[in-house]
Amino acid sequence: MSGDSWALAVDVQEATTPSVQFDLSKKLDRVRGQRNLKGDINGNILPEKAENGSCKKDADKMDLAEQSLLNKLIRRSLVRNRNQVEVLQRDPTSPLYSVKTFEELRLKPELLKGVYDLGFNRPSKIQENALPMMLAQPPQNLIAQSQSGTGKTAAFSLAMLSHVDTANKWTQCLCISPTYELALQIGQVIEQMGKFYADVKLAYAIRGNKVERGIKLQEQIVIGTPGTVLDWCTKYKLIDPKKITMFVLDEADVMIATQGHRDQSIRIHRMLNKDCQMLLFSATFEESVWRFAEQVVPDPNIIRLKREEETLDTIKQFYVVCKEKEDKFTALCNLYGSLTIAQAMIFCHTRKMASWLTAHLTKEGHQVALLSGEMTVEQRASVIERFRQGKEKVLVTTNVCSRGIDVEQVSLVVNFDLPVDMDGNADNETYLHRIGRTGRFGRRGFAVNMVDSKHSMDIINQIEMHFRGSQNLIPTILKKWRV
DSSP states (O other), rough: OSSGGGGOOBBBSOOSOOOOOOOHHHHHHTTTTTOOBBTTTTBOOOBBTTTTSSSSSOOOOOOHHHHHHHHHHHHOOOOEEEEEEEEESSTTTOOOOSSSSSGGGGGHHHHHHHHHTTOOSSOOOHHHHHHHHTSSSSSOOOEEEEEEEEEHHHHHHHHHHHHHHTOSSSSSEEEEEESSHHHHHHHHHHHHTTTTTTTTEEEEEEETTTOOTOOOOOOOOEEEEHHHHHHHHSSOSSSSSGGOEEEEEEOHHHHSSTTTHHHHHHHHHSSOOOOOEEEEEOOOOOOHHHHHHHHHSOOOOEEEEOOOOOOOEEEEEEEESSHHHHHHHHHHHHHHSSSSSEEEEEHHHHHEEEEEHHHHHHTTTEEEEEEEETHHHHHHHHHHHHHTSOSSEEEOOOOOEEEEEOOTHHHHEEEEEBBOOOOOOOHHHHHHHTTSSSSSSGGOEEEEEOSSHHHHHHHHHHHHHHHTTTTTTTOOEEEOOOO
């Protein structure tokens, strides 16, 4: 599949179709005009948000779309998922098919070559069960729970490429994603997987494309964001929704958390034929996601992760009594000298404190990386990748890294500042996510909390009381550590 074969059938302001050697950072720099601006994932300039969503200076929180993109950028191979896959079939009497090799799917030789060229040797857990359903005849609808790094994007990309009838020069497969950047990530996978299948063409329904009304697209696959896709279907008439035979909705949990995207997605869905195959993917299956999925996907097969009871019993938790930030810093250095530490993550409440601590740790000779909210997504991905590779041993961060980022080697998490909400009470959920960065994959880990006031001690007591009734979350009383 050559670069020319993927050209858009519409006029564009700039080159928006990525090449096989796709460089997302250059793309985003160009979109943002290479300005160092703090914005949301769509490039909009926003007031900084505090941890509970209220505006507050110098507090960081990563939204769901940004977190998803960051994971896609730093995960170069499939993650190891210990959760078992549970399959609920629309027809319980139908035999349950799964595959252990891609050859069993009887793919076109061009696609099989693209799969192996992309680095997949055998199907992942989600691919084993999802691909037979997505490729089945007659078509079957699917709702699937799958996190970033499990091979989900490759699975539905392969399904779309297999679904296309190359003799038909109109859009047959439509995939929507919550953001511009996430749509480009999907397009990159499709392009790489289909590069030996030159008869299939791809178009991007994303912002920045100047389109001419009334000219029908000849590209068989369209990837885009809900607003632009809706315009292409209704305002510009580039796509005939009645000719769409496969509709993929990715990152559903992110989609419904983004203002307007939920309603736009439902409007697109209502324009499709009832026999159009519907595929919906989400990292989480909260009640709001289920309600949305039920509106969009009729009579589905369901694939979800069996929820093993979350245990943190491999993490030993302590607190250290200090007086002020300099005293906390001294305690941190003493702590670091008394433990055998592979890598450490240190959480601060504000960017200012994180910068101060990074400077002082660097002065002490530690290899330190800093991660905070004023950095671009690409800069954050680069920092985390270097940390994952062990080039820096200590990562000082705000809450932008409290969840969703897994580094096996982390053996110590330090709450330099305890997590609190806007009312000054314990933020128990953030605490759980923070300390969960250590003790990954069954390894032992330490979590140490710096207590510098009576209020901080009250926070520790609140955290302990909150989790004491939760089996296996905090199995022992937080112990005092003398350093």
